[in-house]
Amino acid sequence: MSDCASCTVRCRAICASLDPDEAAELGKMGRRQRVRAGHTLLWEGDEAPTVANVLKGVLKLVVAAADGREQIVGLVFPSDFIGRPFGKQSPYRVTAMTDAEVCIFNRKSFDEFAERHPHLQQKLLHRTLDELDRARHWMMLLGRKSASEKVATFLLDMEERLPNVDGTNAEGGFELPFGRQQIADILGLTIETTCRQLTRMRADGLVDLPSRRAIRINDRVAVADMAG
Amino acid sequence: MSDCASCTVRCRAICASLDPDEAAELGKMGRRQRVRAGHTLLWEGDEAPTVANVLKGVLKLVVAAADGREQIVGLVFPSDFIGRPFGKQSPYRVTAMTDAEVCIFNRKSFDEFAERHPHLQQKLLHRTLDELDRARHWMMLLGRKSASEKVATFLLDMEERLPNVDGTNAEGGFELPFGRQQIADILGLTIETTCRQLTRMRADGLVDLPSRRAIRINDRVAVADMAG
DNA sequence: CGCTGCTTTGATTCGTATCAATAGCAGTGG
DNA sequence: CCACTGCTATTGATACGAATCAAAGCAGCG
Numbered sequence: 001m002s003d004c005a006s007c008t009v010r011c012r013a014i015c016a017s018l019d020p021d022e023a024a025e026l027g028k029m030g031r032r033q034r035v036r037a038g039h040t041l042l043w044e045g046d047e048a049p050t051v052a053n054v055l056k057g058v059l060k061l062v063v064a065a066a067d068g069r070e071q072i073v074g075l076v077f078p079s080d081f082i083g084r085p086f087g088k089q090s091p092y093r094v095t096a097m098t099d100a101e102v103c104i105f106n107r108k109s110f111d112e113f114a115e116r117h118p119h120l121q122q123k124l125l126h127r128t129l130d131e132l133d134r135a136r137h138w139m140m141l142l143g144r145k146s147a148s149e150k151v152a153t154f155l156l157d158m159e160e161r162l163p164n165v166d167g168t169n170a171e172g173g174f175e176l177p178f179g180r181q182q183i184a185d186i187l188g189l190t191i192e193t194t195c196r197q198l199t200r201m202r203a204d205g206l207v208d209l210p211s212r213r214a215i216r217i218n219d220r221v222a223v224a225d226m227a228g
Numbered sequence: 229m230s231d232c233a234s235c236t237v238r239c240r241a242i243c244a245s246l247d248p249d250e251a252a253e254l255g256k257m258g259r260r261q262r263v264r265a266g267h268t269l270l271w272e273g274d275e276a277p278t279v280a281n282v283l284k285g286v287l288k289l290v291v292a293a294a295d296g297r298e299q300i301v302g303l304v305f306p307s308d309f310i311g312r313p314f315g316k317q318s319p320y321r322v323t324a325m326t327d328a329e330v331c332i333f334n335r336k337s338f339d340e341f342a343e344r345h346p347h348l349q350q351k352l353l354h355r356t357l358d359e360l361d362r363a364r365h366w367m368m369l370l371g372r373k374s375a376s377e378k379v380a381t382f383l384l385d386m387e388e389r390l391p392n393v394d395g396t397n398a399e400g401g402f403e404l405p406f407g408r409q410q411i412a413d414i415l416g417l418t419i420e421t422t423c424r425q426l427t428r429m430r431a432d433g434l435v436d437l438p439s440r441r442a443i444r445i446n447d448r449v450a451v452a453d454m455a456g
Numbered sequence: 457c458g459c460t461g462c463t464t465t466g467a468t469t470c471g472t473a474t475c476a477a478t479a480g481c482a483g484t485g486g
Numbered sequence: 487c488c489a490c491t492g493c494t495a496t497t498g499a500t501a502c503g504a505a506t507c508a509a510a511g512c513a514g515c516g
Contacts, residue, residue, distance in 0.1 A: 063368040065456055071371040073364035084361070086354060091361040118346035125353040126314060128360055133312070133319040135363040136301035140291040142370035143299040143416025147504065180463060188371025193504055195464060212463075212513075228293055375472070408495060418473055423496055440481075440495075 003027075007103070012079035013053045014127065017119040026113060030103045035059070035096040042083065042094040050104045051083030057100025058177040062093040062185075071142075072185045073135065077161065081127055085111055097178045142188045145228060150187040151197040152226035155207065159217060173208065173216030201226075231255075235331070240307035241281045242355065245347040254341060258331045263287070263324040270311065270322040278332045279311030285328025286405040290321040290413075299370075300414045301363065305389065309355060313339055325406045370416045373456060378415040379425040380454035383435065387445060401436065401444030429454075 004010060004027040015023055032055070035041055042050070044064065054076050061074035073092060076082055084090050085107065114120050141153055162174045176183070184194045201207045206223055208216040217223055232238060232255040243251055260283070263269055270278070272292065282304055289302035301320060304310055312318050313335065342348050369381055390402045404411070412422045429435045434451055436444040445451055 061364065063365060065368070065372065067456070069372045071368040073367045084357065086357065088357075088361070092364060115350075118349065121346065121353055122343075122349055125349055125356060128353060128356045129312065129314065129316070132356055132360045132363060133316070135360060135367065136289065136320060137291060139301045139363065139367055139370055140293070140299040142367055144293065144297045190505055191463080192465085192506080196504095199464070228295070419495080420474080420497085421472055424472095427496070 007055065009053065009055055009079035014081055014120055014123040015053070017123040018117065022117060026105075029109050029113065030105045033102055033104050035100045035102060037096055037099050040093055040095045041102065042090045042092075044090060044093045046090040048084050048088060048090040048107055051081070051085055051107050051110050052102040052104040054078050054080050054082060055101040055103055057096060057098045059094055059096050059100055059102075060178075060182070060185075062095060063091075064093060070185050071188060072182065073138075074131065075161075075186075081124065083107065085114060085124070087111070097182065147187075147189055147193050148197050148200070148226055149228040150189060151183075151194060151201070152223050153228070154183065154187055155215060155217060155223060156220075156227055158215070171216070173210070173214055176213045176215065179213065235283065237281065237283055237307035242309055242348055242351040243281070245351040246345065250345060254333075257337050257341065258333045261330055261332050263328045263330060265324055265327050268321055268323045269330065270318045270320075272318060272321045274318040276312050276316060276318040276335055279309070279313055279335050279338050280330040280332040282306050282308050282310060283329040283331055285324060285326045287322055287324050287328055287330075288406075288410070288413075290323060291319075292321060298413050299416060300410065301366075302359070303389075303414075309352065311335065313342060313352070315339070325410065375415075375417055375421050376425050376428070376454055377456040378417060379411075379422060379429070380451050381456070382411065382415055383443060383445060383451060384448075384455055386443070399444070401438070401442055404441045404443065407441065 004015065004023050007013075007015070010016065015026065018026060030053075033052075035057070037057075041052070041059065042048070044062075056078055059076040059082065060072045061076065062070050063073050064070045075097075076094070082094055082102065114124070141150055145153065158176060159174055162176070164172055164174055180194055181191045183189075184191045187194065198207070198209065201223075202209050204222075206217070206219050206226070208218060210216060232243065232251050235241075235243070238244065243254065246254060258281075261280075263285070265285075269280070269287065270276070272290075284306055287304040287310065288300045289304065290298050291301050292298045303325075304322070310322055310330065342352065369378055373381065386404060387402055390404070392400055392402055408422055409419045411417075412419045415422065426435070426437065429451075430437050432450075434445070434447050434454070436446060438444060
């Protein structure tokens with residue numbers, strides 16, 4: 001059983017919609033689990049045994065083809081919700097990109113609990129609508145943008161979603177929780193193309209790449225311009 | 229005010245979750261409206277004044293760039309729900325592809341009504357989850373599939389979603405509610421590439437193209453194979 | 457120090473976009 | 487019924503961007 005009182009994401013996760021009694025009930029159903037970087041929590045086509053809240057770390061949602069091609073269709077951060085409630089099989093693979101910690105529930109119990117708690121469903125609905133908006137805008141990127149536009153858009157998006165490296169919202173840049181191949185899988189590019197675009201942007205002074213995974217945007221206007 | 233009793237999509241739309249009294253209340257809030265082919269119901273960035281159910285026709289959800297590039301991010305069929313409930317601005321343009329008929333609601337009134345009717349929210353949640361799954365699988369297509377795979381996937385998807393041309397589920401093929409440019413905008417291709425792929429498939433005997441918009445799949449296995 | 461795995465750079469190929477022209481159909485009016 | 491017009495679809499030639507193939511550079515680690 002989880003210790004909801006000490007939960008780091010309590011106020012931002014869907015659980016925030018519950019009063020103390022309800023939270024206690026849900027808490028009894030869930031348990032914390034560590035997921036090592038690279039390990040998979042849910043497989044595509046699984047009979048969706050679980051749903052979960054993310055407490056720590058970053059996970060990816062992946063759709064894979066038979067021949068090995070992969071497209072990352074979503075990133076999941078702390079306080080985000082994972083899984084497919086209401087009786088469908090898991091539509092994609094969920095894999096940890098960093099060491100992560102999640103609070104998992106048996107799907108059936110969760111469904112039943114949700115059924116009895118409209119507030120929870122409402123929170124879930126809001127989240128799902130936001131995710132849908134995000135996914136659809138990413139479709140525009142995947143279908144219509146050039147490699148340079150893709151990379152520029154990606155950098156701005158990551159700067160917004162990732163915690164700033166030196167705490168405040170200063171100009172410290174940010175640290176990606178994954179490598180070049182993953183960027184490529186997010187953008188629908190190859191690793192080489194992704195790399196070349198980044199190199200070019202550095203050469204043009206738009207960004208600094210202080211280390212493999214760290215990025216600092218120097219000229220936000222130019223990058224936004226490039227994002228199309 | 230709408231005449232819910234005579235509504236053709238009543239049993240499939242989100243309204244199906246309501247009892248007669250509730251339906252009557254919602255009915256008072258909504259009104260039917262025709263939308264001509266090509267006309268836009270909702271603009272991207274609008275303060276999302278309305279939501280609606282589709283009664284008849286097909287509409288598209290479009291994300292457009294400043295320079296005119298367009299990506300269709302969703303198709304909306306009868307009984308589907310349109311709009312962005314809960315206080316967000318409309319994230320995409322909604323345009324009718326055929327003459328259509330919708331049952332529209334003032335968004336604020338609808339939000340408030342939904343707030344009081346958990347069943348409705350639940351239906352909405354189910355739909356939104358399904359749409360999200362669909363969108364994310366389409367991301368795989370847009371980011372990773374080749375032109376031929378895209379077109380093959382598209383044909384199978386349309387055959388499944390569109391009514392069969394001769395009523396039954398026989399081999400009569402189906403009729404697209406839109407032209408080649410729109411297919412291209414769905415697949416993230418140009419009209420020329422789309423066209424060439426279709427021509428090739430016809431030459432290979434995989435499909436017949438009896439008229440501009442009609443399509444008949446001859447070799448479903450081969451097409452599925454091609455879809456990757 | 458020398459692995460090992462990731463990243464970067466380079467040379468070449470290939471697929472799709474682009475540009476341009478032609479063909480075919482639908483609607484209009486003579 | 488046919489000529490005319492406008493639009494959509496098809497076909498062709500070429501250009502360009504990204505993928506692929508190949509090799510070298512670089513960091514982390516035993």
